[in-house]
Amino acid sequence: MPNFQAILNTIYNDTVKATDKGNVATYIPELAHIDKNNFGMHLKTIDGKVYGIGNYNTKFSIQSISKVLALSKAMSLIGNDIWKRVDVEPSGHPFNQLALLEINDGIPRNPLINAGAIVIADILVSNLENPKADFLNYVRELTGDQSIQFNEKVAHSERETGFRNFAAANLLKSFKNLNNPVDEVLDFYFHQCAIEMTCSQLSKSFFFLANKGKCVLNKTRLTKTQAKRINAIMLTCGFYDEAGEFAFEVGLPGKSGVGGGIVALLPDHFVITTWAPGLNKKGNSKLGMFALEQFTTKTNLSIF
Amino acid sequence: MPNFQAILNTIYNDTVKATDKGNVATYIPELAHIDKNNFGMHLKTIDGKVYGIGNYNTKFSIQSISKVLALSKAMSLIGNDIWKRVDVEPSGHPFNQLALLEINDGIPRNPLINAGAIVIADILVSNLENPKADFLNYVRELTGDQSIQFNEKVAHSERETGFRNFAAANLLKSFKNLNNPVDEVLDFYFHQCAIEMTCSQLSKSFFFLANKGKCVLNKTRLTKTQAKRINAIMLTCGFYDEAGEFAFEVGLPGKSGVGGGIVALLPDHFVITTWAPGLNKKGNSKLGMFALEQFTTKTNLSIF
């Protein structure tokens, strides 16, 4: 067993001195003023040990990381019926491109690109009694932490400026792949993305995916097979147009968000979360990717 | 001078006996119940003579034909500033594809595809005091006919089902190529498309484009150069993905609408309008295209 805390300390020191920290996302105005000097890293092993460094207890906007949690909830609700409405292939394109949606007659390439995540949101709106409250509660239960909240300002900010998501939702609607009204689905979706969590909370919330479907409270959330499949989707589709690069450099299933977070995991071993708000050109956390590459190189722990 | 009335009569007889009349557009529910046995044809020559056959005095929804009239109004209001926001190239794709909009950073290929027409609508909303009333008045003045109206049911029907137009407008907004709120621009756009006119009225309303910019009331609406340029755009872009076919078979600048209308013109000679509600696979009036091809073949009058 490697000395995880020592490794995190070394990576922290190497990471914070980087001069090029990428750029904070500006297309959601509320996220534009986050200080890109923030850096946190948190590891939770399958036997329950935790390790942290830097700002791992600071809340940030989880954004697209929420897509994995939403997918897990949809899978627990309707199972394989999901795959009638969304595919599981990498998109081979930037995260916001609508062209493939047109080519594929309204079937999004996978549930982790925006169009696919909007279909998943539609499924949750159809199948949850109080969609926003129920989903927030699900995330709290996964994490064992009742303090998790939506940031309403961020949700509102996305509603005012998320024109591409309105475009995608309307296009899905035109292909009859959205059952609820656009505004209702996107209200849910913008709230889902606007959940705020810390690195520590995110490691806990994804624990069930490293643990054959059982969450931190030892409750079964998904079957082993379902957990395995979500991990497969994260590996092939979790990083927009950089999924191959992340698999190649890091070698773990994971998911990034434009808030600067990344959660990655090695099944049966650990969950690891980083937060560094500066993004690279493809929209993934620049220092987060660097730190995770260092981690799998130094520990020699990856799925490959 | 050919005997125009005799030619129209012959074409009428050949056309109405066609067994394959195409299919009425169903994506706008209000248009789905139009009888596809309707067929009208109307010719107005530059010296003011008029010829008609069939249902040339029946009102129908002009739909995309309105894009030419809207473009002419925008041109008279802001001139060449239009071309900062929309290009003049054929799209080479079906009329509703969003892919090219993404490739071209939010600049629609031309003002006669939906995305381009929505930008023109945005220009009119910005530059007219009472956009809907003022535009309707403009069409009435072009035609010299105060009876022309919006069909509110059709406008409402499109608002409820026009998800692709909402997708296009939101995508334009994300590229900052829409200055007014999406709902306001599309409310205008759906009304513009929902104007009802007869073949006879349409021939009058397009007269200024065949007449160097002077309308039926002998009032200058555009400069000669502007009229010439709109004719050029109609020829290269007026028939969705069938512009080349129309130029090849008919050889006149023109514009079709999914309501089954087509207006075409020979500069300095005539305007001709057909109405046949059944569409071919590319969304243009099947019998209208046939009738116009017959007309230019029999009269030997085309721009080529």
Add this chain to the structure above:
Amino acid sequence: MPNFQAILNTIYNDTVKATDKGNVATYIPELAHIDKNNFGMHLKTIDGKVYGIGNYNTKFSIQSISKVLALSKAMSLIGNDIWKRVDVEPSGHPFNQLALLEINDGIPRNPLINAGAIVIADILVSNLENPKADFLNYVRELTGDQSIQFNEKVAHSERETGFRNFAAANLLKSFKNLNNPVDEVLDFYFHQCAIEMTCSQLSKSFFFLANKGKCVLNKTRLTKTQAKRINAIMLTCGFYDEAGEFAFEVGLPGKSGVGGGIVALLPDHFVITTWAPGLNKKGNSKLGMFALEQFTTKTNLSIF
């Protein structure tokens, strides 16, 4: 009747003083060393009068202009069977893109993009006894000038460097839309493009398209309808991704080549040819387009 010679003189003076003359095509090495200060213009009216200015008697490589002449020969040989193998729609893309060919199952968008012209070349190779000699002879007869030749160095230069054309031809072959061996078809195609002519010769060679199918020797080369259709194709497809711009600014059917030539015509009125080797970003002669825009503006003669 305008004073054509005076107009040509004025345009010449305005054109040659332009500081930005565009850039000579470099992808065909043999064309890279042409002096971009060359400028010639030649007009031939339907009644046989001719007007010239500048280097209108200097030979240059006609390149893609040859595609129109090849199309006319194919049309005279197999008529409408051409349209089983190539469409007549503008491509909406740069002249060398293969993507659309894949989307359309190997049917090129039109006969004036490279892929379409290669299909036409294949038709001529199948239908002419001695393809290169017979085609050269056809061009000589159209022009009434036996001195016209291939430039073998240019043909050879294209063979050595025309990898995109080899890519297109092989792709056509994979879709079974090329009947003869790739090397044989491209040898013909590269020679066809490597014909050298002067502005004066080009005006003569295109005369039949302005003259209802009858060439300068008063021999019928095409039916009236065929000539009209080639003109329609030139208008919608003759300028790569700038066909709309040319229709909009100039308003004549025409065809450009990367050698810097442009031929345009007004049916029943005239043929006009320009030569200026510097190209704009879209691959069309920069000063040629300017000069032709000036010509139709000053004479008020266009199809619109």
Add this chain to the structure above:
Amino acid sequence: MPNFQAILNTIYNDTVKATDKGNVATYIPELAHIDKNNFGMHLKTIDGKVYGIGNYNTKFSIQSISKVLALSKAMSLIGNDIWKRVDVEPSGHPFNQLALLEINDGIPRNPLINAGAIVIADILVSNLENPKADFLNYVRELTGDQSIQFNEKVAHSERETGFRNFAAANLLKSFKNLNNPVDEVLDFYFHQCAIEMTCSQLSKSFFFLANKGKCVLNKTRLTKTQAKRINAIMLTCGFYDEAGEFAFEVGLPGKSGVGGGIVALLPDHFVITTWAPGLNKKGNSKLGMFALEQFTTKTNLSIF
């Protein structure tokens, strides 16, 4: 440790009774007459044990499976310089599409699509003294088996009919991403694909990728990091437009070929090879995918 032989036996019995066995590839004429009732499966564990069932000792054409071996050789020769010429992202498109190559300025999306594999072939042609003989020798050494051969008839068959590969190679050449002549690179590439091996030989030849770079003869062929990265590329890019599906259903890095073979592996645990010539619509072995899905389900051994 599961009873591997019993599991293979069970899978064999379930697989051979399938009524829909897919279709044998017909685009390479020499492969069209293979009997699709063939089915073989072979497992080699990291500790050297082997298990086989069915036709696991019958030779077949490895086709695209060879791309992984070629990549490993190129990596050992020039290391990370490979990535200047080819990317590591999934293509999101069928294996033979050229469109993405144009969009990405001649840089193939990854080394396992045809265009990328042709670039790798070009690297080998540049860096091996006797490319074909040296590469064959490399495969023999990896496998510890000197009997492995090219099937010259298959190589010849591809040369006569592989027009899409000629198109891709010429397109790469036009982007200056091919240093050697097209014919020379494709002669190498067609031979590489025409190697014939059995399931048993393939399991041996891929052993080094499951074994941190050391081959069956205990010789180091790649560094641990290089082996890990090839595994990452196989997982994200190894199955054309079905990579996500394979990761989702099977959960192992692997590579398929149109000859009906699939090799997959679990790092530090085993290599498994299947052969079933009938392909599904996406070009992957239909029964091979089924058998591998059964294997990871029954053994619960996958990277996720």
